[in-house]
Amino acid sequence: MPLESAQALGTTSGERRDTLTITDNRTGKTYEIPITDDSIRAIDLRQIKVNPDDFGLLSYDPAYLNTASCRSAITYIDGDRGILVHRGYSIEQLCEHSTYLEVAYLLIHGHLPTRTQLDQWVHEITYHTFVHENIKKFMEGFRYDAHPMGMLMASVAALSTFYPESKRIDDPWQNHISAVRLIAKMPTLAAFAYRHAVGLPYVYPNNDLSYPANFLSMMFKIGDAPYEPDPRLVRALDVLLILHADHEQNASTSAVRSVGSTHVDPFSAIAAGIGALYGPLHGGANEQVLQMLNRIGKVENIPAFLQGVKERRELLMGFGHRVYKNYDPRARIIRKYVDDVLAVTGMNPKLEIAVELERQALADEYFVSRKLFPNVDFYSGIIYEALKIPTDMMTVIFAIARTAGWIAQWLEMINDPEQKISRPRQIYTGPLNLTYVPLDQRG
Ligand code: CMC
Numbered sequence: 001m002p003l004e005s006a007q008a009l010g011t012t013s014g015e016r017r018d019t020l021t022i023t024d025n026r027t028g029k030t031y032e033i034p035i036t037d038d039s040i041r042a043i044d045l046r047q048i049k050v051n052p053d054d055f056g057l058l059s060y061d062p063a064y065l066n067t068a069s070c071r072s073a074i075t076y077i078d079g080d081r082g083i084l085v086h087r088g089y090s091i092e093q094l095c096e097h098s099t100y101l102e103v104a105y106l107l108i109h110g111h112l113p114t115r116t117q118l119d120q121w122v123h124e125i126t127y128h129t130f131v132h133e134n135i136k137k138f139m140e141g142f143r144y145d146a147h148p149m150g151m152l153m154a155s156v157a158a159l160s161t162f163y164p165e166s167k168r169i170d171d172p173w174q175n176h177i178s179a180v181r182l183i184a185k186m187p188t189l190a191a192f193a194y195r196h197a198v199g200l201p202y203v204y205p206n207n208d209l210s211y212p213a214n215f216l217s218m219m220f221k222i223g224d225a226p227y228e229p230d231p232r233l234v235r236a237l238d239v240l241l242i243l244h245a246d247h248e249q250n251a252s253t254s255a256v257r258s259v260g261s262t263h264v265d266p267f268s269a270i271a272a273g274i275g276a277l278y279g280p281l282h283g284g285a286n287e288q289v290l291q292m293l294n295r296i297g298k299v300e301n302i303p304a305f306l307q308g309v310k311e312r313r314e315l316l317m318g319f320g321h322r323v324y325k326n327y328d329p330r331a332r333i334i335r336k337y338v339d340d341v342l343a344v345t346g347m348n349p350k351l352e353i354a355v356e357l358e359r360q361a362l363a364d365e366y367f368v369s370r371k372l373f374p375n376v377d378f379y380s381g382i383i384y385e386a387l388k389i390p391t392d393m394m395t396v397i398f399a400i401a402r403t404a405g406w407i408a409q410w411l412e413m414i415n416d417p418e419q420k421i422s423r424p425r426q427i428y429t430g431p432l433n434l435t436y437v438p439l440d441q442r443g
Contacts, residue, residue: 018034018035018036019032019033019034019035020032020033020034020035020040021033022048024048024050024057026050027050029048031047031048033045037071039068042058042059042067045057045058045059046058058425058427060427064249064254068249069249069254069257069422070249070257070412070413070416070418070419071416071418072248072249072409072412073087073110073412074086074087074107074110074246074248074405074408074409074412075087075107075246075247075248075405076248077247077248077323077324079321079323079324079325079326080325080326081326082324082326082327082328082329082332082373083329084247084329084330086103086106086107086245086246087106087107087110087111089106089112091242091243091329091330091333092329092333094106094242095239095242095243095333098242099210099211099238099242100211100212100238100241100242100245100401100404101118101121101122101125101183101211102118103241103242103245103404104121104183104245104403104404105117105118105121107245107246107404107405107407107408108179108404108407108408108411122211124180124184125180125183125184125211126184126205126207126211126214127184127207128180128181128184128185129184129185129187129188129205129207129214130185130188130204130205131159131185131188131189131192132162134162135155135158135159135162135189135192136192136202138154138155138158139151139155139189139192139193139196139202140196142154142193142196144196144197144199145197146193146196146197147392148190148193148194148197148392148393148396149274149277149278149284149392149395149396149399150278151189151192151193151196152186152189152190152193152274152396152399153271153274153275153278154271155189155192155193156182156186156189156267156270156271156274157267157268157271159181159182159185159267160265160267160268160271163178163181163265163267164265166178166265166266166267167264167265169263169265169266169414175266175411175414178265178266178267178407179266179407179411182266182267182270182403182407183403183404183407186399186400186403187205187211187214187215187218187400188205188218190215190393190396190397190399190400191203191215191218191219192218193393193396194219194390194393194396195218195219197390197392200222202218203217203218203219203221204218205218206218206227210234210238211238211241212234212235212237212238212241213229213234215237215400216229216233216234216237216387217229219389219393220388230344232340232341232343232344233341233344233345233386233387235340236337236340236341236383236387237387237397239333239334239337240334240337240380240383240384240397240401241397241400241401242401243330243333243334243376243380243401244330244376244397244398244401244402245401245402245404245405246402246404246405246408246409247402247405248323249409250282250322251276251277251279251281251282252273252274252276252277252282252283252402252406253273253402253405253406253409254276255272255273255275255276256269256270256272256273256406256409256410257269257409257410257413257422258272258422259272259273260410260413260414261413261419261420261421261422262421262422263414263421266407266410269406269410270403270406270407270410273399273402273406274399277395277398277399277402278395280317283395283398283399283402284395285317285318285375285377286318286377286380286381286384286394286395286398287381287391287392287394287395288317288318288377289317289318289354289377289378289381290350290381290382290385290391290394291317291391292305292316292317292318293350293353293354293357293381294350296353296357297353298353299352299353299356302353302356302357302360303360305357306357306360306361306364306366309366310364310366316357316361316367316372317377318374318375318377318378318379318381319361319367319372319373319374319375319378320370320372320373320375321373321375324373324375325371325373326371326373327373327374328373328374328375328376330375330376331373331374331375331376331378331379334376334378334379334380334383335379337383338351338379338382338383341383341386341387342382342386344386345386345387346386348382348385348386350382350385351382354378354379354382358374358378380394381394384397
């Protein structure tokens, strides 16, 4: 083995040791730290001290750019190669063969269900879609123009008060029924929020419809006429739900895990996740993509818009990802469904702008050198718009879908003996030892 390679492995004899040798140049002391799964434990750095009273070395990682917060067997992402896998199954296979409710089962239980298990799961979810009538009154208290994400976040938190037994998170039955209730009721709450905004009476769930068809029915049904959405639109919505079902330790999932680590009930933890998802850098991006396409207005305006992005006056929304440094596999799948949906609903002029915007960006050194590719939100808004989903409801649908992932991650976290209450450290940069000055003596 060449000397340089041997030294990189921490040995000159060529024999591999899975450890990291650190020399602290402040003291000259050397430490050997185990490496497991290509990681060191941050707590192992604590032994590195200048003197015995020293707190010990911390790792500083704002925004968790290089810190694993858990071990997880749910979702695997290879961001450089554009790969997304849930419980071992590629997202491409799941979108082709599965349904959202089956993927939810897979994420939460860790394996694909048998026919009997799936029937039972779908039945349970279908028969928990109704919400307590008081939730309707609660919804009515919002202003007519309340954002549906705010309404969803508040009403999911409110559900915790209807199911106080969900606090018993050491009872597997309670956790199961909370999972069922959350997945079942999320579309009902979302549709109620929409109907509130448009001033239409709430539509109750229809247990004869599939999960996505029932959601469309609760959104759009008028009067007593039966609501029968085109099956291609229902399938496109189901695929969008699958695509958004989980994405390992993203901001909202980390929020659910962090809040859940206090052992609060799952409704409260997931309400926190909805808050995180609301932000324009996370789930709010699809809304921003449509606003951006509207502002661009026509293909001829694209070069000027991209120039503005390169001059850092704004972001190209729907591009870039913390983990994917390649084409987001979810964006590739969505792109295929755009054509299916528009075949039913008619052409959307924004698609032409989006396709050309993508083409020009991917040919531009600014985006190429930064490995910026379309993410899941770049084309999803166009499908939602074709489904007549208003822009402020798009993130709400993301929240419906992500509920399965949040629950799976929450369950994994509360059953992981290594997890404790989340409590990051800080590097204090403020003053110390100031003497309090009474108010009337301050200048
Ligand atoms: N448009 C223009 N420049 C960008 C963009 C963008 N969308 N995204 C990143 N960059 C630039 C950024 O300015 C930086 O350039 P430089 O190195 O010269 O300073 C470089 O690319 C690296 O970006 P970063 O900010 O370090 O990347 P990040 O990992 O912190 O941010 C992101 C990831 C998704 C927040 C960011 O790419 C972004 O704001 N994208 C637009 C919003 C968006 O589409 N969000 C949806 C994400 S996917 C759905 C979800 O998971 O919620």
